[in-house]
Amino acid sequence: MRYAELRERVCEANRGLVEAGLVVLSFGNASGIDRGGGIVAIKPSGVDYATLRPEDIVVVALEDGRVVEGDGRPSSDTPAHLLLYRSFPEAGGVVHTHSAHAAAWAQARREIPCLGTTHADHFHGPVPVTRALTSEEIATDYELNTGRVIVERFASGRIDPAEVPACLDASHGPFTWGATPEEALVNAIALEQVARIAIHTLAIRPDAEPISEALLDRHFRRKHGPGAYYGQPRSAREGRA
Amino acid sequence: MRYAELRERVCEANRGLVEAGLVVLSFGNASGIDRGGGIVAIKPSGVDYATLRPEDIVVVALEDGRVVEGDGRPSSDTPAHLLLYRSFPEAGGVVHTHSAHAAAWAQARREIPCLGTTHADHFHGPVPVTRALTSEEIATDYELNTGRVIVERFASGRIDPAEVPACLDASHGPFTWGATPEEALVNAIALEQVARIAIHTLAIRPDAEPISEALLDRHFRRKHGPGAYYGQPRSAREGRA
């Protein structure tokens, strides 16, 4: 079995969705990519997380989604995952959930404004929402098109997917990504918490305003990019593991 | 003891209500049917889920509810379960809860509109709410009548119970059903999550609109009926078990 480490990590990320309370039943999936091998490892469709084992993870070709390794049928959302990997070269992991608060923003078809530093720590600006799909896009290549509208939204809005690693599919739910499957999971957890705090904020103050550009930049740059000073230096983290 | 397997499954479904956070105290019950035997297995009334054992499950006649096996008194909601089995031939399991968010829609006496794909994955259209019972219906055969208004609502609205396996009893709470007790439980879990996301959606956008028929059909048909392509092929699932 090739890709054993990637399968293991993708399996762990899928289990992490349940541990973090992001999914009930089988409403979510995580994947990871091996760009050198040109393959993506992803959750099988409709399988219970509790019994999910690394050998259940399906390996598909990045190019066309054909199954390379594994007995099961890959997640029905696989075409969207693959498109995000092909369009966003920084993405090493992708997560899709129907987590309750983020899904509510998707159903309301509103972007999540950046109302505080919890948001700014992870997403450098509002978390965008896609346009609705047309009837034609729903009828043909539906799952692929749920990815296409995300790519379209980032292109038309000139949003950098490395700076805002999340998008809400209109009337559907969130996709997040990151440099690794673990980071995509962290972004899914952060997004749900940010979505939740934002709903509570509106309950207290319906006209709450987004934070300043200065505060947004400061918090995002504390954690991301060359000037980041949050967390331990990479060498220390490796020594610890 | 006959019906040992059905009792076991019904016992598990009742315990599943607690594990999924759908009930507190003894606010819920699950049942399953053996159509060949003409019997229904159901939770005993007012018994604690934590100590519930398969041998506590009561077996009653589908036709008239007389106890066929078991020492306890069956759930007070038994007449409603039996009527649903007699009226909806597809139902192999029935679940009734007072889960907080679904019960809130029932108390508000509003159907749950289909605001997103989480809903469409499980329910092919709004989850309907019954009319209120009359004083006469409350005074005589009350529990039977809580089932009758569900059947009436599906008939008058020409709703297919196999496509919308859930209904809200006005001012009361949800009933769900499915091909098996396990599926009725899954639908109860999905309904509570759908009801919760819908409340959050209205908090963000009070005038949120239902999704298009095209998107509703697409998501429901991914999972249900002859063209379904979500999950593993039946043969693979059996091989796994």
Place this chain on the structure above:
Amino acid sequence: MRYAELRERVCEANRGLVEAGLVVLSFGNASGIDRGGGIVAIKPSGVDYATLRPEDIVVVALEDGRVVEGDGRPSSDTPAHLLLYRSFPEAGGVVHTHSAHAAAWAQARREIPCLGTTHADHFHGPVPVTRALTSEEIATDYELNTGRVIVERFASGRIDPAEVPACLDASHGPFTWGATPEEALVNAIALEQVARIAIHTLAIRPDAEPISEALLDRHFRRKHGPGAYYGQPRSAREGRA
């Protein structure tokens, strides 16, 4: 040590407050009475539930609250518990919490209307809220007065404490009672769930109306009084234990 069984049951009821998610920190207390002995067993003040043992429970005289057994200082709310026992002869157990949703109704100084059958199963009418205490009542015998306004509210409203075993102290939180400490705990759990569903109901429909008298009576009488038919016959329950 006398009253060993009562201490044990009161200790369990206090631990049950935490298990049911009704309290954080030390925001709550449960007590039980031995009317023959003229004593009340109650939680010590400010002690952690996790380490609470039956021998920590303090036994005080019903008449004047003097400590009869136990090394600790009884709950600061003891005078309110004692007054409820002296005023409501049916009460065998009393529980006080700051559970989040019930406390919110208390802080809003609104009675909880009976919006559905979950409520009607436990409380035969709205859960009342007291008037505010005067500055004099706050300055002198404060804890006793938090009980007095409950008794006053039930007297002026001609509410039967056996039919509505709960009251909200204005700007404070709920008290519940029952025939035993266990039943007072059940009523505290039911009240919190009812308060929660009611808040969700108002979010969906701000003008939601109370249920009919006929439905309220039916549900309450299913579980309470001579015609009750919910749960197992008493003889069966005893055989089971």
Place this chain on the structure above:
Amino acid sequence: MRYAELRERVCEANRGLVEAGLVVLSFGNASGIDRGGGIVAIKPSGVDYATLRPEDIVVVALEDGRVVEGDGRPSSDTPAHLLLYRSFPEAGGVVHTHSAHAAAWAQARREIPCLGTTHADHFHGPVPVTRALTSEEIATDYELNTGRVIVERFASGRIDPAEVPACLDASHGPFTWGATPEEALVNAIALEQVARIAIHTLAIRPDAEPISEALLDRHFRRKHGPGAYYGQPRSAREGRA
């Protein structure tokens, strides 16, 4: 290793943040001071709580924040903790979180009014919110300035930090403090619960009014200061430990 006991207690307080549900991911930190030694022990930056050990806690100088003991980089919020210790001599422990309901009040930039006795038991008046930072304050010494605006708010409002041991950093989240790290944690837990009940209260009654000064004083004084009568006498608590 010096300061072993303080490290142990600070480690426990950081773990307590997770157990109490106040943090997800690494959104929070707790610290404790040894005023005699002129040092503060604090969580390392971005380290997982699950694997946090006492030897990971970083010890820094109160005066200038230089690392005195420990291999890791201290929390990025260290300058704010140190300023609070230097400005509030009563503080023996400080906690910072992004707990969902308290963060929502911070994001709404509204102080939490004292709507009930749960609040009054811990905070003698509204929990204040700071002004927004200027662009200059964000650009230079950002973390220090998140502390400065708290000190400024307490000075300008003539608020006694021993009476209101909490503040909301605008658009950010709460800081709490106490005589010990354990007490700072208790105040963080109480603050989140108070913030949550307040949001529910506004949902029921948007124009809910603060409680009277008399009730506020009574509840705060039950627990704090020379006349306190809540909890066990100190001697009894020590005997118990």
